[in-house]
Every structure is written in structure tokens, then in C-alpha cells.
Amino acid sequence: MTKTTYVTEPFLPPLDEYIPYLEQIWENKRLTNNGPFHREFESALCDYLGVEHLSLFTSGTIALVTALQVLRISGEVITTPYSFVATAHSLLWNNIKPVFIDIDPATCNLDADKIEAAITPHTTAILPVHCYGNPANVEQIGQIADIYGLKVIYDAAHAFGVKYRGESLLRHGDLSVLSFHATKVFNTFEGGAIVCPDAKTKQRIDFLKNFGFANEVTVMAPGINGKMNEVQASFGLLQLKYIDQVIARRRDIDHRYRELLNGVKGISLLPEPEDTQRNYAYFPILVRPDYSQTRDELYQTLMDNDIHPRRYFYPLISSMPMYRGLPSVDAAGLAVAAQVADQVLCLPMFPELEEDVIEKICAIVSGAR
């Protein structure tokens, strides 16, 4: 029996390194509600990421749902159909109408040239994703938002630690939302955060994630319970000690894949984004019609060899039942996204992926076996 290789495997520091954190929690009996590890983790993340303010959450999805409440977003929001479902679901949970626009094939991010044509009197915000950790077109999005008076919330679930033009990618837009789910580059088992530029916004976020309590007797809004607990926060502090090592190993794997897959007929690799210090969150390939198999046949061939790639992102969010009927889901307007969704395959990418498995995967994709 050979071992199955999944698309990702969480990085976990040695078990004994968790124990001192748990001992401290058991000793001081602070389990949640902005405890000492929560505060320490927020400040350590601000330092590491190079951002001013950050508020921890139980998940990226709750952080997204809350971010929309923080800025009082309503009406219509322009977003991408090429993402994990949570991006658009966060809009439906706020009774906001998603307006999907097509993507740029070079980055798989929403095509900023398509934003203006999608703006209506009901548009209040843009919700782009830094897909695979590739920076969205932050300059153009920022300019359009300024001209039309729109808010910008980045779904930065893939963008932990990414730097663009020498500074944190998370410094763009009104808010950025991170996910620390087990499958992401950096994990707290489950978890997430909202990054914001000023203390006043951070306070509003902190109130909203704690039922809306501003103090013992004042509830400022119908908030939610989105608070990260002390176990998660302490695990995050430990995980943070390893993050540079983790990203360095991912970079080596990315380079190895590029070496071995470069020039395989019918396979395209996404170009490396410009001016970007990457986190190598995913390794997507595109299986073009001139490849020897269809995308789904290659998927099956890999599965038959105990390699579990994933079709991130297929199907498009816009094709799911809860989005059908929206005017913007018309396939003609989303032709690039539809094509990429039909061709994409994300190959295994995680720090403990071994060289012989990388070679095996590339041999299969190259048609050598």
C-alpha cells in the first residue's frame, strides 16, 4: 500500500512544543474573551505581516461575514466567480447581491478592466480575492473605488505573508480578510482575521465579533460570536515560529515543479506575479485541449496513482444553485473564468511533500507513466 498524497497537508510543529502553551492556559484558566494569548498573537501577527491593526476570528468565513457588517455594505457587490464558495456566500449571508465579473487569465483574479461596466446605482463595494496568493490589481481597483466612492474588501485567504512592491499586500483596500484554516499556508486549525488600517475600525470589529458589546451594559449593534479562543491563539503563536521555514520549503517545491513541468505539451503554468514576494500557497496547472488527456482524465490518472489533486476552482461559484438567476452569472460574461475552471488542476503543495513524490507527479503529468 502506497501512501496517499493529498493536495495539501497541514504543517504541525512537534507535539511537545504545544504542551507549554496548554499548561499556561490550564494554569491561568483564561480560555477565551481577548485573553493573553489572543492579545499576544494579534500583536505578533501585526509585526510579522507588517500591518497596523488586526482582529482575530474563529474562521475566515465569519471574518468575511463580519467585515461586510463593519463597513455596512449593502445592495450590490462586485466580485469574482473564481474562488472558494465562502467569498460569495458571505454576501448572501448579508443579504447582498453578488455581481460576478470575469477574471484575468494571467492571475486568475477578477479583471479590473471589467469593474466599471458592472457598477450600478446599487453598488457599494468590490470584493476581490488574491487568488492563489497572486495580488489582485490593487492600484486599478483602488482608483476605481476612489472615483465611484466604493469600499474594497479583499478576500486575502490565500495571501498570508505575501508582499507586493515591498510591503504587505494586506495594506490595500479598506479591509483584508485572512483564513487560518488547516488547509492554508498558515493555520490555527480553524481561524481567521480582519486586517484594518486604523484603531477606530479595529474597535468596531472587536465589538462586532463579541455580540456587539461595547462595555458591560452597552450593545452597539447586532454582533456575532466570532472570537478566537486561547488554544487557537497559542497554536498560532507556535505556528508563527515556523512560517518562514514553511514558505521557504514551498518555494523550493514550486521551483521544482516549474523545472520538471516547463515545456510539457498542453500544460500551462501560471506566470509568477511581478513585484511580489510570494507565499507559494498553491500550484495550479492548466490542462489545455492540446494535452493528451482531458483535465478530468488527468485528475483520474493521478487519483489512480494515489495522488489527490483538486480542481480549485471548479465549478464556478456563479454556476451553483443559490446563485442561478442572477443577471451576472450569464456564461458569456464569464468566459475566461469558465475556461480556467474547466482546465485547472491544483497539484499537491505542502512543506512535507517529498522529492520522490514531486518527481512521480511530474512524470505522470509529463506522460512518462
Ligand SMILES: *Cc1c(COP(=O)(O)O)cnc(C)c1O
Ligand atoms: C479558505 C477560504 C475561505 C474561508 O476560510 P475559512 O477559514 O475556511 O472559513 C474564504 N475565501 C477563500 C478564497 C478561501 O480559500
